[in-house]
Amino acid sequence: MPTKQAVKKSTGKSGSTKKFEAEAINKKLSKSEKLKLYKKIVAIRRFEERSLQAYNQGKIGGFLHLYIGQEAVATGIVSLMEENDHIITAYRDHGHALAVGMTMNECMAELYGKYTGCSKGKGGSMHYFAPDKRYWGGHGIVAGQTPLGAGLAFALKYKGLKGCAVCFLGDGAVNQGSFMETLNLVSLWGIPVVYVIENNGYSMGTSLKRSSAEESLAKRGEAFGIEWSTCEGHDIFEVRSAANKAMTYARDNLKPYILEIRTYRYRGHSVADANHEKYRTKEEIENYKKNKDPINVLKTKLLADKTLTEASAKEIDREIKAEAEASAKFAEESPYPPKSEITTDVYWTVDNDSDNQLKGTYFFND
Amino acid sequence: MIPTINLKELIFSTTRKRDTMALITYREALKQALAEEIERDENVCIMGEEVAQYNGAYKVTEGLWEKYGDKRVIDTPISEAAFSGLAIGSSMLGIRPVVEMMFMSFSYVAFDQLFNNASFCRYMSGGLMNVPIVVRGPANGGTNVGATHSHTPENLVANHPGLKVVCPSNAYDAKGLMKSAIRDNDPVFVMENTLLYGEKWEVPEEEFIVELGVANTLKEGTDISIISHGRCAMIALKAAEILQNEHAINAEVIDLRSIRPLDEDAILNSVRKTHRAVLVEENKPYCGVDAQISHLIQYKAFDDLDAPIHRVSAIDAPQIYSKPLEDWQIPNEQRIIDSVLKCLA
Numbered sequence: 001m002p003t004k005q006a007v008k009k010s011t012g013k014s015g016s017t018k019k020f021e022a023e024a025i026n027k028k029l030s031k032s033e034k035l036k037l038y039k040k041i042v043a044i045r046r047f048e049e050r051s052l053q054a055y056n057q058g059k060i061g062g063f064l065h066l067y068i069g070q071e072a073v074a075t076g077i078v079s080l081m082e083e084n085d086h087i088i089t090a091y092r093d094h095g096h097a098l099a100v101g102m103t104m105n106e107c108m109a110e111l112y113g114k115y116t117g118c119s120k121g122k123g124g125s126m127h128y129f130a131p132d133k134r135y136w137g138g139h140g141i142v143a144g145q146t147p148l149g150a151g152l153a154f155a156l157k158y159k160g161l162k163g164c165a166v167c168f169l170g171d172g173a174v175n176q177g178s179f180m181e182t183l184n185l186v187s188l189w190g191i192p193v194v195y196v197i198e199n200n201g202y203s204m205g206t207s208l209k210r211s212s213a214e215e216s217l218a219k220r221g222e223a224f225g226i227e228w229s230t231c232e233g234h235d236i237f238e239v240r241s242a243a244n245k246a247m248t249y250a251r252d253n254l255k256p257y258i259l260e261i262r263t264y265r266y267r268g269h270s271v272a273d274a275n276h277e278k279y280r281t282k283e284e285i286e287n288y289k290k291n292k293d294p295i296n297v298l299k300t301k302l303l304a305d306k307t308l309t310e311a312s313a314k315e316i317d318r319e320i321k322a323e324a325e326a327s328a329k330f331a332e333e334s335p336y337p338p339k340s341e342i343t344t345d346v347y348w349t350v351d352n353d354s355d356n357q358l359k360g361t362y363f364f365n366d
Numbered sequence: 367m368i369p370t371i372n373l374k375e376l377i378f379s380t381t382r383k384r385d386t387m388a389l390i391t392y393r394e395a396l397k398q399a400l401a402e403e404i405e406r407d408e409n410v411c412i413m414g415e416e417v418a419q420y421n422g423a424y425k426v427t428e429g430l431w432e433k434y435g436d437k438r439v440i441d442t443p444i445s446e447a448a449f450s451g452l453a454i455g456s457s458m459l460g461i462r463p464v465v466e467m468m469f470m471s472f473s474y475v476a477f478d479q480l481f482n483n484a485s486f487c488r489y490m491s492g493g494l495m496n497v498p499i500v501v502r503g504p505a506n507g508g509t510n511v512g513a514t515h516s517h518t519p520e521n522l523v524a525n526h527p528g529l530k531v532v533c534p535s536n537a538y539d540a541k542g543l544m545k546s547a548i549r550d551n552d553p554v555f556v557m558e559n560t561l562l563y564g565e566k567w568e569v570p571e572e573e574f575i576v577e578l579g580v581a582n583t584l585k586e587g588t589d590i591s592i593i594s595h596g597r598c599a600m601i602a603l604k605a606a607e608i609l610q611n612e613h614a615i616n617a618e619v620i621d622l623r624s625i626r627p628l629d630e631d632a633i634l635n636s637v638r639k640t641h642r643a644v645l646v647e648e649n650k651p652y653c654g655v656d657a658q659i660s661h662l663i664q665y666k667a668f669d670d671l672d673a674p675i676h677r678v679s680a681i682d683a684p685q686i687y688s689k690p691l692e693d694w695q696i697p698n699e700q701r702i703i704d705s706v707l708k709c710l711a
């Protein structure tokens with residue numbers, strides 16, 4: 001049982017940032033690996049900016065929950081994934097998707113509801129999946145993914161594979177019963193799942209203070225004997241450092257871990273949330289952008305260690321913008337799914353009934 | 367010459383004589399109902415996610431927190447099971463909470479509270495208690511948000527004796543049914559529709575209610591009965607207009623308004639007159655509300671039927687995200703017209 005003292009809490013105060021780059025997990029990064037991280041977070045930003053443009057042009061409808069501001073969290077954690085590690089998240093899922101290597105084309109086409117989308121236009125913005133990349137969604141119901149994350153980790157343990165599942169959730173999602181039930185279960189059964197609480201301070205228009213009685217969210221783990229810590233989410237090296245400890249702990253000890261990462265979303269809850277400057281101040285938003293923008297923070301560091309030059313950074317940005325633009329063109333030119341697609345992918349057995357062996361009626365249309 | 371149909375007026379011409387009317391949105395009608403009931407009864411309060419300070423995700427409760435304060439309009443964490451159950455418990459001591467589900471889809475995380483506790487407490491106590499709560503929120507597809515956010519669970523609710531459920535199709539019914547639901551001594555689900563929130567209808571300025579269990583004839587007709595509920599009733603009405611103008615078919619359109627209790631007489635009387643029925647609902651077909659209505663008609667009006675009963679419902683699959691496909695998946699005018707023509711063939 002972890003005692004209070006055993007629980008490590010990183011405060012992530014500024015000034016200590018040097019330390020994170022010096023840590024082994026970051027120090028070992030080659031120049032090209034660091035560049036790759038940089039390109040990923042820029043790609044997430046530019047992809048989403050382009051998707052927003054498409055939304056505003058009326059080419060995408062429904063909900064669009066942008067990850068802008070939080071990019072270093074998914075990018076940092078995905079960069080630590082080992083062969084048997086899996087991830088799962090909620091509806092704010094574009095960043096995680098690109099981080100695991102889904103292409104802009106398939107992601108953009110999905111937003112457009114096109115047949116070439118990652119889910120053939122069936123899932124939409126909130127429901128991206130890439131099992132081949134060990135990315136299990138993309139889930140629209142708040143905290144609905146939290147027991148699933150436990151299940152992924154349970155399966156690893158069951159099969160005797162060394163790995164962990166990382167399950168992302170928001171600061172609002174912690175108040176769902178399913179999450180609290182799952183915390184007990186994963187601790188009781190010794191399941192190697194890491195819950196990453198992406199604490200961006202708000203659940204829709206509700207600040208953390210107004211939704212959680214106790215402001216330290218990760219600390220809830222103590223009630224279940226779960227190790228926890230917190231860190232800042234704007235510096236990808238800090239994210240990697242904290243997440244590496246959490247993931248290693250889970251893998252090595254077959255135990256759960258809760259990592260609360262303080263981050264910020266620049267945009268409204270979804271694009272439809274036009275009110276987001278009413279429940280928080282403009283200064284608060286500007287302040288974060290100015291001082292903690294994850295792209296700028298990383299860029300500054302990579303300029304300093306000569307991984308980047310102003311010119312190469314500009315060139316990367318240009319290339320990535322072009323890629324995002326091309327994905328929009330790809331999406332636009334792609335076809336919608338045919339009507340017959342409405343009733344495929346519902347049942348495995350129906351989809352795989354090549355020899356017409358199925359008994360019973362599966363669909364009930366007049 | 368066949369007269370054209372005035373959608374806005376027909377809706378309640380059969381239900382009451384004209385008062386002074388105001389043209390208001392479905393959203394505004396709901397808000398008026400909530401405000402009037404808060405004023406009328408000190409035990410009425412509203413709770414849900416973003417209902418107070420944010421003015422509601424869909425602005426149904428806009429201004430109510432400002433006017434009535436923290437005690438009557440209460441923001442909750444994202445804990446549907448907890449606040450639904452809390453509402454049920456408080457109703458045992460006489461509070462009359464109106465619980466907003468930001469989407470009715472989210473009621474699924476509170477399934478036990480709503481479908482076990484709200485529905486069965488009265489029964490299991492041998493009638494010693496009752497649960498006067500309202501659960502309200504949008505229950506519709508057609509908004510391009512995918513399968514997890516597009517549920518129309520009126521059939522699930524109706525399948526639980528002890529629960530009541532209504533599906534207002536227009537602003538008049540939204541206001542009248544909401545007021546009845548709040549005054550009702552049993553748990554009532556009010557299934558709203560995000561696509562209707564911004565639509566306007568004439569609503570009396572004087573106070574009124576619409577009783578649960580009373581259907582509405584939206585359009586009288588002689589050739590076929592189109593029976594529907596919720597937004598589909600409005601689509602059915604438009605389809606009837608096209609049928610009248612382009613096919614010289616005089617369809618009767620019945621809006622059930624209330625699913626449980628159900629106005630059986632309205633359904634049977636209409637079918638006895640027209641001898642044919644097309645049932646239209648947005649829900650998936652299997653075990654849907656219209657499966658029960660179809661049974662009712664064949665059981666009680668078998669000899670009156672000149673053709674099999676036809677159904678138009680969502681194409682039987684999880685809700686697809688892709689907008690043009692979703693628009694085809696849920697009932698639209700064309701699919702209703704096709705079905706009517708088939709039924710009359």
Ligand SMILES: Cc1ncc(C[n+]2csc(CCOP(=O)(O)OP(=O)(O)O)c2C)c(N)n1
Binds near residue numbers: 141170171
């Ligand atoms: C069960 C359920 N209730 C409500 C919602 C509507 N909803 C979607 S996201 C959200 C806020 C979640 O906030 P948080 O967990 O902090 O994540 P963030 O959006 O900040 O990433 C709400 C209320 C939902 N999708 N599912």
Ligand SMILES: [Mg+2]
Binds near residue numbers: 201
């Ligand atoms: Mg949040």
